[in-house]
Amino acid sequence: MQQSELQSIKARFGIIGNSPALNHAIEVAAQVAPTDMTVLITGESGSGKESFSKIIHNLSARKHGQFIAVNCGAIPEGTIDSELFGHEKGAFTGAIDARKGYFEVTDGGTIFLDEIAEMPLGTQARLLRVLENGEFIRVGSSKVQKTNVRVVAATNINLMTAVERGKFREDLYYRLNTVPIFVPPLRDRGMDIELLFRKFTSDFAERYRIKTIQLTPDAQQLLLSQRFPGNIRQLKNLAEQISILEIDDRIIDGVKLGSYLQMNNGQSIGNGLIRRDFEEKQADSFSERELLYKILFDMRKDVTELKKMFLDVLQHGEINPDLLKQNEGLFQNLEPERSFPYSPNTYQPETNPARILPNGNSTYQTNPELTIINLNDENQGNKNGFIDVTHEAEEVSFSLEKQEKDMIIKALQKNKNKRKYAAQDLGISERTLYRKIKQYDIEEE
Secondary structure, eight states: HHHHHHHHHHHHHTTTOHHHHHHHHHHHHHHHSSOOEHHHEEOTTTTEEEEHHHHHHSSSTTTTTTTTEEHHHHTTTTOOOHHHHOTTTTSSTTTTTBBOOOOOOOOOOEEEEEGGGSOHHHHHHHHHHHHHHEEOOOOOOEEEEOOOEEEEEEEESOHHHHHTTTSSSSHHHHHHTTTTOOOOOOGSSTTTTHHHHHHHHHHHHHHHHHHEEEEEEHHHHHHOOOOOTTTTEEEEEEHHHHHHHHHSSSSSSSSHHHHHHHHHHHOOSSSSSOOOGGGGSSSEEEEEHHHHHHHHHHHHHHHHEEEEEEEHHHHHHHHHHHHHHGGGGGGTTOOOGOSSSOOOOTTTTTTEEEEEEEEEEEEEEEEETTTTOOOOOGGGOOOOTTTOSSSOOOOOOOOOHHHHHHHHHHHHHHHHOHHHHHHHHHHHHHHHHHHHHHHTTTOOO
């Protein structure tokens, strides 16, 4: 296969990498695609086996037919026959109507059977009959039906070992293994690890409009040395975890990357704060997670700006009015009694100064809520280097629910209560937005 053809297939199916083992797997998939031969794809979990099934289907004469991916390990043993081959009305309790199975629905197309080793032995016998002569029987029926389906199977375990243990039919193994394709694990793909990491962080940064994460040379070497037992899925979770947590510093060195790797202790990255398996999440939960990220970003920025203001007080004895004006939005949602002592509407630097004088004394003229502590007064409790600059400490609530509700209200107001456009601004579906409006009892004017 020419290099241009290979790169075209990669671009079409979103495959990143240039390792020889990966290129060989793609070439085999492209060569076998025009035929109707059964293919067995092997490789570790998370290595991207389903992508190869799509290559085979879309480069074949069946590309206009149905393509269905079935995870055999996710279907209960008692219902898998019905799912694959269909059933007749009354075939079992709950079968109130006749139902077509996947092999009947995909007639003329391709069916991808993932985790084929998890298929029960009885179902394996039915599958073998389909592969041998294209025949199947619905559950509860005696009528033989015909189907013209191409089968692509995948597994992350050694099927020959399963055959030896009596867990998998030997005749089915040889029938499936007509053309084998091995998808290499991520740790054997060399520089592909860095390419994939850059791709994931770039996509994440573009989606949330933030700067892209960059790795220092020592961090790159550390990344390339990892085994990644969860393969591409684990690397993607790691990239997105760092992207969301490292807001202030977008350059990651080896020490910082090592802390993330150590924190996960060799497990799939993302089992803690950021768990991101897009293929297994429903659309609503994904949309809510995106909204949560936006809230976290906004909160992080607000806290950063508040830190700048506090530092300005400590360094100069007063708050720069220009800094307040630039961040006026920080105080719009606070109750009047909790307003910052120097709001942009009330601060007048000429008439309302508050300074710490060189001799340690303080001056304050008009605002009774703020007291600047005399730095030389030992009775003020200035311990551990902290200076109490407030007369009454007000606790500001950064409730995620309140932040989420405020964002929804602002989006509705901006779009004149048109939910479609408000949902687009928030990055969620209209159904999710409608449910949130009900949840927070938001009145649409």
